[in-house]
Amino acid sequence: MSLLLTRRITQLFVGVFLYGISIAMMVRAGLGVSPWDVLGQGVSLQTGIPFGITTALIGLVVLLLWIPIRQKPGVGTVCNALLVGPSAEVGLAVIPEQDVLWLQILLFTGGLLLLAVATGLYIGARMGPGPRDGLMTGLSRQRGWPIWVVRTSIEVTVLAIGWILGGTVGVGTVAFALLIGPLVNYTLPVLRVPEAPKEPHLDGDAEPAGTAN
Template sequence: MTFLGARRGLQLLLGLFLYGFSLAMMIRATLGVSPWDVLGQGGSLRTGIPFGTMTIIIGVIVLLLWIPLRQRPGVGTVLNVLLVGPSAEIGLALIGEPGQLWARILLFTGGLVLLAVASGLYIGARLGPGPRDGLMTGLHTRFGLPIWLVRTAIEGTVLLLGWSLGGSVGAGTVAFALLIGPMINIALPVFRMPERAGPRLELLPSERTP
C-alpha cells in the first residue's frame, strides 16, 4: 500500500468516526438536528431501536435505492453505512445533556463545526460518497432535475417523516440547513486528496466555491 493510499484510508476512517461523534454532540444539545437525524431519532423513538442502529438501517435502505438509479458504491460508501451509527452511539454514551442554554448552544456549535471537518475528511478521501449523497446525485442524473430541487425534496420529505415520528426539530435544524453547506465548502479543500490519489469525486453544486 502506498503512503497516499494509507493516508486516504486513515482519513476516511477518522472522518466517519468524527461524523458520528458530531451527530451525538448535536443530539445532546437538544436544539434540533439535521433532517436525516430527525428521521433517525423518530424511528428510534417509535421502535425502541438505538439511534446508532437506526442510522445504519436507514443507510442500508437508502443504499438499496441506488440499485434502480444504477449508482455504484465505493468502499467509503459501505463504511459510511457501517461506521457512522456506532460512532454516534459512542458519542451518546460519553456526552451528557447540558442543563444551561449557553452550554447547549456551545455543544451544538462544536458539533456542527466538527461535522463540517469530518465531511471534509471523508469526502476528501475520494473513496466513495455517502449513501444520501449518492441518492441525491443519482436522482439528479436519472430524471434530469436540478440538484437543488432534488436535495430540497429529499430533505423536506425526510424532515416531515422524522418529525411525524417524534424526531427533534428546532433552531438547530434551521442552523444546520443554512450553515452546513458553506462550512463544508471551506473544509473540503483543506482535506481533499490530490487528483492522482484516486478517482475524481465531483462536488455538489452547493459545495462548489462561487
C-alpha cells in the same frame, strides 16, 4: 503503499470517527436532532419499529436511490455504515448532556462544524460516501447542481416528512437543515485528496464534477 493512498485511508477513518463524535455532540446539546433522525423518529412512531432499526432501513432505502443516479458504493460506504454508530456511542459516553443554554449552543455549533469537516474528510478521501452523503454527491454530479443546493434541499425535504410523521423538531434541527449544505459545500473541495497518476482504484470516486470533492 503510496503516501497518497496512506493519506486517503487515514483521512477516511479519521473522518468517519469524527462524524460519529459530531453526532454525539449535537445530541448532547439537546437542541434538536438532525433531519434524518427526525425522519427516523417519525417512521418509528408510525410503524412501531425500533428507532435503531428504522435508521438502518432508511439507509438501505437511500442506497436503492443510488441506482437511478448511478452512484457507486466504495470502501468508505461500508466504513460509514459500520463505524459511525460505534463512534457516536463513544462520544455519548464521554460528552455530558448540557442544560445551560449558552453551553448547548456552543456544543451544537461545534458539532455542526465538526460534522461538516468530517464529511469533507471522509468523502474527500475518494473511497466512497455514506448512503445519505452519496445521494447528495450523486444528485449534484448528475444534475449539475451545487452541493449546497442539493444538500439543503434533501435536508429540508427529509425534515418536513419526518415532522409530518411525528418526529421531534427543535431549533437545532432547523439550523442543521439550513446550514449543513453551505458548510459541506466549503469543506468538500478543501479536504479532497488530489488525484495521482496510476493510483490504485478503491471505488467510490463518484463526486460531482466541478466541486472538487
